[in-house]
Amino acid sequence: MTTAADILVETLIEWNVDTVFGLPGDGINGVMEALRKRQDAVRFIQTRHEQSAAFMATAYAKWTGKLGVCLATSGPGGTNLLTGLYDAKLDQVPVLAITGMQYHDLVETFTQQDVDLTRVFEDVSVYNTVVSDAAHMENVASLACRTALARRGVAHLSVANDTQEKPAEEEGRSRRNLPRHVPNEWFSYRHEPADNLVREAAGLLNDGKRVAILAGRGAIEARDQLKQSAELLGAPVAKALLGKAALDDDDPYTTGGIGILGTAPSQEIMKNCDTLLIVGSTFPYIEFYPDPRAVKAVQIDLDPQRIGLRHPVQCGLVGDAGDILRRLNAMLDKKGDRSFLEAAQDQMRGWREQMALLTSDRSHPLKPQPVAHAFGRRVGSDAMLVTDSGQNTELAARHIDLRTTNAFSVSGALASMASGLPYAIAAGLACPGRHVHAVVGDGGLAMQLGEFSTAVRHSLPLRILVTCNGMLNQIAWEQMMFLGHPQFACELAPINFAAAADAMGGRGFTISTFDEIERVLDEAFAVEGPVIIQANVDRYEPMMPPKMPNDYAANFKKALPETSGHQRIEENIAREPLLTMMRGGENAETDGD
Numbered sequence: 001m002t003t004a005a006d007i008l009v010e011t012l013i014e015w016n017v018d019t020v021f022g023l024p025g026d027g028i029n030g031v032m033e034a035l036r037k038r039q040d041a042v043r044f045i046q047t048r049h050e051q052s053a054a055f056m057a058t059a060y061a062k063w064t065g066k067l068g069v070c071l072a073t074s075g076p077g078g079t080n081l082l083t084g085l086y087d088a089k090l091d092q093v094p095v096l097a098i099t100g101m102q103y104h105d106l107v108e109t110f111t112q113q114d115v116d117l118t119r120v121f122e123d124v125s126v127y128n129t130v131v132s133d134a135a136h137m138e139n140v141a142s143l144a145c146r147t148a149l150a151r152r153g154v155a156h157l158s159v160a161n162d163t164q165e166k167p168a169e170e171e172g173r174s175r176r177n178l179p180r181h182v183p184n185e186w187f188s189y190r191h192e193p194a195d196n197l198v199r200e201a202a203g204l205l206n207d208g209k210r211v212a213i214l215a216g217r218g219a220i221e222a223r224d225q226l227k228q229s230a231e232l233l234g235a236p237v238a239k240a241l242l243g244k245a246a247l248d249d250d251d252p253y254t255t256g257g258i259g260i261l262g263t264a265p266s267q268e269i270m271k272n273c274d275t276l277l278i279v280g281s282t283f284p285y286i287e288f289y290p291d292p293r294a295v296k297a298v299q300i301d302l303d304p305q306r307i308g309l310r311h312p313v314q315c316g317l318v319g320d321a322g323d324i325l326r327r328l329n330a331m332l333d334k335k336g337d338r339s340f341l342e343a344a345q346d347q348m349r350g351w352r353e354q355m356a357l358l359t360s361d362r363s364h365p366l367k368p369q370p371v372a373h374a375f376g377r378r379v380g381s382d383a384m385l386v387t388d389s390g391q392n393t394e395l396a397a398r399h400i401d402l403r404t405t406n407a408f409s410v411s412g413a414l415a416s417m418a419s420g421l422p423y424a425i426a427a428g429l430a431c432p433g434r435h436v437h438a439v440v441g442d443g444g445l446a447m448q449l450g451e452f453s454t455a456v457r458h459s460l461p462l463r464i465l466v467t468c469n470g471m472l473n474q475i476a477w478e479q480m481m482f483l484g485h486p487q488f489a490c491e492l493a494p495i496n497f498a499a500a501a502d503a504m505g506g507r508g509f510t511i512s513t514f515d516e517i518e519r520v521l522d523e524a525f526a527v528e529g530p531v532i533i534q535a536n537v538d539r540y541e542p543m544m545p546p547k548m549p550n551d552y553a554a555n556f557k558k559a560l561p562e563t564s565g566h567q568r569i570e571e572n573i574a575r576e577p578l579l580t581m582m583r584g585g586e587n588a589e590t591d592g593d
C-alpha cells in the first residue's frame with residue numbers, strides 16, 4: 001500500500017533531495033514512517049529544535065545549491081520553524097517545509113495543537129497549501145519543490161496526520177487529475193541581457209574615471225570574471241558579507257568588507273567613486289552606498305526585482321553574473337589611470353596595519369580580536385566558515401582572512417542570532433571531508449546550545465569559537481551609538497560553554513588570557529571535532545563602524561556616563577586604532593567632507 005506520505009517522499013527523491021532536517025511528533029508521524037522506509041535514499045537528521053532544522057535546511061541549500069527540506073509536527077513544531085524559514089525567504093534560498101496538522105476532520109475545532117499553519121506560513125512562503133489526499137499529494141509535492149526552486153523561496157505543505165497515511169487509491173482521483181501530469185523535472189532557465197544593454201553598461205564603465213565595485217553573494221561563482229573586471233577597470237572591490245569569499249581577503253583588488261562591520265577603505269571608495277558596478281548584491285545599508293545624485297551605476301543581478309533597489313542605476317543587467325561579466329569584460333577598455341585603485345590599495349595597507357594593532361593586543365581582560373585572528377589563521381584553504389549575528393560577525397568579517405577556495409555563509413538579510421551552529425552543522429553534513437569553523441557569540445549560541453549534541457552525534461569536524469563577552473554586545477553599542485541611550489539589559493548571565501560541550505560528549509576548551517591563545521587553539525585543533533572553544537573576552541570592547549559618523553559619536557558621548565562600565569569603555573576606546581575610528585566623522589570634516 002502506497003500512502004500520501006510515501007508519494008511525498010518518492011517525490012523528494014525524484015527532486016534530488018538527499019537530506020531532511022526535522023523533529024518528529026504525532027502530527028507528522030505518517031511522513032516519518034515513509035522516511036523510515038526510504039532511509040536508503042534520504043537521510044533524516046533529527047534536530048533538537050525545529051528552528052535549527054529550518055536554519056539547517058536553508059544552509060544546506062546554500063552550501064549545496066540544492067533544495068533544502070525541513071519538517072515539523074503540527075502546532076508548536078510548525079511555528080518553531082518560522083525563523084529559519086524567514087532566513088530562507090530573505091536570502092532567496094529554495095526550501096521546502098513540511099508540517100503536520102490535526103486529523104483532517106478536526107481542523108479548526110480547538111483541538112490539541114490545532115494551529116492553522118497555512119495561515120501562519122502565508123507571508124513566508126511562495127507556495128503554501130494543505131494536502132487533501134494522496135492523489136493531490138502527487139501534484140502539490142512536485143509543484144512545491146518546483147516553486148521553491150523557481151522562485152528561490154519557501155514552499156510549504158501542510159498535511160493532516162490521517163491524510164499522511166491515506167492509501168493512494170484510484171477512486172480518490174478526480175477525472176481531470178491524470179496520474180503524473182505534473183512532472184518531477186526541473187526546467188531551469190537563463191536570462192541573457194540584450195547586446196545593446198551590455199554595450200551601454202560597458203560605455204558607462206569605460207567613461208568612469210573612478211569606478212568602484214560592490215560584490216555580493218551573486219559574485220561568488222563569477223569570481224574569475226569579477227577579478228578581470230576589476231583589473232580592466234582599475235576598480236577596487238568592496239565585498240558585502242555574503243560575498244566574502246568572492247575574492248581573497250588579501251587580494252590587491254579588494255578593500256574587504258563594507259558597512260558597520262566593514263573597512264574604512266571600502267567606505268572611502270564608495271564616497272569617492274564616480275561610477276559603481278554592483279555584482280550580485282543588495283547589501284542593505286543604504287548609508288554606505290555612494291551619493292546617488294553624483295554617481296552612475298550599473299547593476300548585475302539574477303533577479304530583476306532587485307535592480308536599482310539600493311542605489312539608482314543607469315543600466316541593469318539581469319542574468320548570471322559570470323556570463324554577463326564575461327560579455328562585459330570583452331567590451332571594457334583597460335583603464336590607463338590606476339590612481340583610484342592605487343589610493344585604495346594604499347589605504348588598505350594602512351587599514352590592515354591598524355587591524356594588526358588590535359589582533360596583537362596583549363592587554364587584559366583578553367580582547368576578542370587576537371583570538372578571532374589566531375582562530376582564523378588555522379582555517380585551512382579548503383575549510384568552511386560561518387558566523388552568527390553580533391560583534392562576533394564583525395570579528396569574523398574583519399579579522400579572518402578567507403580565500404576563494406573557502407566557503408563562507410551567514411544568515412544574511414535576516415541576520416538572525418542562533419543561526420551559526422545550525423549553519424555549521426549543515427556545512428559538515430553537506431560537505432564531508434571539509435573542516436567547518438564558526439565564530440559565534442555567547443548570546444546566540446545559548447539560544448540553540450542543545451544543537452551541539454547533533455554535531456556530536458554525527459562526529460562532525462566542527463570548531464566553534466564562542467566569544468564570551470557576557471553581553472549582547474552589538475546591541476549595547478547600538479543602544480549608545482544609534483540612539484544615545486545608556487546600555488540596558490544587554491548583560492548576560494555566564495554560561496560555561498566548554499563544560500556544556502563536554503557534557504554533550506564533545507570537547508570544550510577555554511581561553512582567558514593572551515598567552516593561552518596559541519596553546520589552547522593548537523590543542524583544540526588537534527581534535528577532529530566537534531569542539532567548542534570558549535574565549536572569555538572583554539565585555540567592554542566596542543563594536544564600531546570603520547569611521548564613526550558624527551551623529552553616532554555625539555549619541556555615544558551622551559549615553560556613556562550612565563552606562564555601566566563606562567570607565568573601562570573609555571580606556572578601551574583610548575587605544576589605536578579605535579581612537580581613529582571613533583574620530584572618523586571629525587576627520588571626514590577636516591578633510592573638507
Ligand SMILES: Cc1ncc(C[n+]2csc(CCOP(=O)(O)OP(=O)(O)O)c2C)c(N)n1
Nearest residue numbers: 390391392417441442443444471472473474
Ligand atoms: C533572533 C535575534 N534576536 C535578536 C537580535 C538582535 N541582535 C543582533 S546582535 C545581538 C547581540 C548578540 O549577542 P551575542 O550573541 O552575545 O553576540 P555579541 O554581539 O556579544 O558578539 C542581538 C540581540 C537578532 N539579530 N536576532
Ligand SMILES: [Mg+2]
Nearest residue numbers: 441442443471
Ligand atoms: Mg556576547
